[in-house]
Amino acid sequence: MEMGFAEHVLDAVDIETLLKCDTEADARRMVIEWLKSLGLNDVDVVFLEHTPVGTRVRARAYLYRPGDRYPWLSRKDGARAEGGSVACEG
């Protein structure tokens, strides 16, 4: 079975975008909620810069933290890895 996207990720997925929202808190809440809606639970905002025009935001979802069992480590060509502690559905 082919490995899924999440099993190829070394550690984390970052998303960067520019949101149109009223406050910094809104931007933070929205991006976190969106990541969680994707099934990503270990999430955080790395960087946020709010202006009246828009909010530049970079958020991160850790799929594997140091010390986890990493699927990419045990990958065999074309085979799904065993173990892992994937924090998302990916």
Add this chain to the structure above:
Amino acid sequence: MKAKKRVLLVPLDPVHDVGLKMIRKALDSAGHWTMLLPPDTPPEEAVQQAIENEVTEVLVGRTVSYEVAEVLGKFVDLAEAAGLRENARLVVGGMAMRPELAAELGFDAGFGPDTTVEEVVAFVEGRRHNPEQASTKRPKIRITEGYSYRFRDPTVEKLAGILAERCITWAQERTSPAVRRALYRRQLLELAREAEESGSTKAAQLERARADLYEQYLSLCDEQVVRAYRKEGLPRMVRELSAAEVRDLRRYVERCDEGVRPRSIRHCRERPAIFVQYGTGCPFMDIAHIKVSEAWGADGVVHFDPSWGARTEGLFEGHLTHQGDGSIISPENLRIISSSLSPSTLWQVRAHRGLNTPETVLLAAEVGADLTKVNMAYGCLGGGTDPERMVVDGVETIKIAARYGLPFDVVTNEELCGVPAYKAFASMLVVVAIALRLGGKPLLQPLFCRSPDVMVRGYMDDNYVDYNLAKLEVLKHIIHAPIWPGAPVGFLTHTQDRVQSSVSTALHAALAGRAGATAVTIASSDEAYSGGPISVASRVDTLRAVAEAFRFYGSSAVDASDRARNWAAELYDGIVRTLRAAQKEGFVASLYKGVFGSREDGAYPGRAGKGTVQQK
């Protein structure tokens, strides 16, 4: 020998033909026949020239992106109709090109904007492009080569020398648990070698000797280390990596090393060596960081150990991972990291601040480290170790490093606590003088940082260049030795914005390079992010940024401004003043009394290991 080709180069573009000119030059050098048409040649004329000259390849270039499909499609149609394709291959390349588009339009090959000249030449010659052969090999940098280690300034040489002599004499009369453990560790390593060589003939005898040595070793260790050795449990958040994980790791490294293209990001400079720091907590995640860093052009990597490990008497054994900053130093962890490194990668294992300094350097040297890090002043003023203990351990460590020919940087991170640069430099120069007397090869490590002292005094209110250059100027004036700004450069200038962080790192690294530094340590773009582990991708950010900065500045130099020279003079006066102030008490007492950094500055003599030094 390959048959010579006849190549027509056709810029089907209003003005751009530089790429084709470069390719033509390479093809001419390789002995092929070439003809380059002028830009904006009509497709009909290009096809006619190709047929008349009986070419084997037509290389079409297109940079501008409008009407790409129309112009190139027309060319292919004309070539088909004229029978050109029967004898010639049609190739297209340029900024507007993608391989998929080329295939769609009917070309035999297409090359995009990242293509190298070597790739196109290889295609023309019908051979597989081998980037390993085509690119410059990245040799391991000999980091201390070319330095005389002579003091240029007699005043500093004399003052630092007196302190060094007294310190060595003082330390020679003392020992510590770490010094003794290093001795036991050495004997254990020798026993292991003997057991390997003798096979089973002396196995029982050697096993008894090993068990005895372990008992003596453990008698000098903290309880948690003893419990781990006796298999009674590991510290919280620590786990042993399984044999299957170790096996998988080795395969992962093999996969990483297949076809990796050695890359230098220093452009035309041989130095500085670009180092990155790792220490995710997990040696296997560290290795992933290392392989990525190597692939993106890092020359060296620096092992960070956990701060709690530095305050623990004794080293653990096994492949150990833990959830927290810094990766545990054990013989197995160091061995597997060492075996994962590319041959050209410089590897530094830090040993500068804790209770296992001599043993760490011994192990690091035994498993193949290229460098270590020692500074007794920082170890006790900023690293939390008792000064007396740190100096006894540090002197022994320098002896071990010298025995193995292991150079080490003398870091001045106490500046981050608030210690003014001149005081940190004064103690660094004493350690350098100690090292030179013991046969060591030290590297000076000034910080390129916006330190608390810099902020208070406004040294960088205008720019980050002058004061950093002043630091290099004064050190170059004092001694001819390698200088390795760190660690990492740009400390306290970074923000959580990865663009800002990467640019700041790149500019600091380029400044160091232009000012003649031997090496430089850079952060990831996650440097200022404290919400989680450093991500692998953030390493690529700064390595890419540094590459671009080095490309931008090339071999150009930078001169110190008048302001930088004035600050260099002030730093020099401060260094001499500090060294004079330390003469009465000596090096160790001066560390306690704040001569090299006081409580008012923000430096506090550490307490770890206090009372453990014994007279021999």
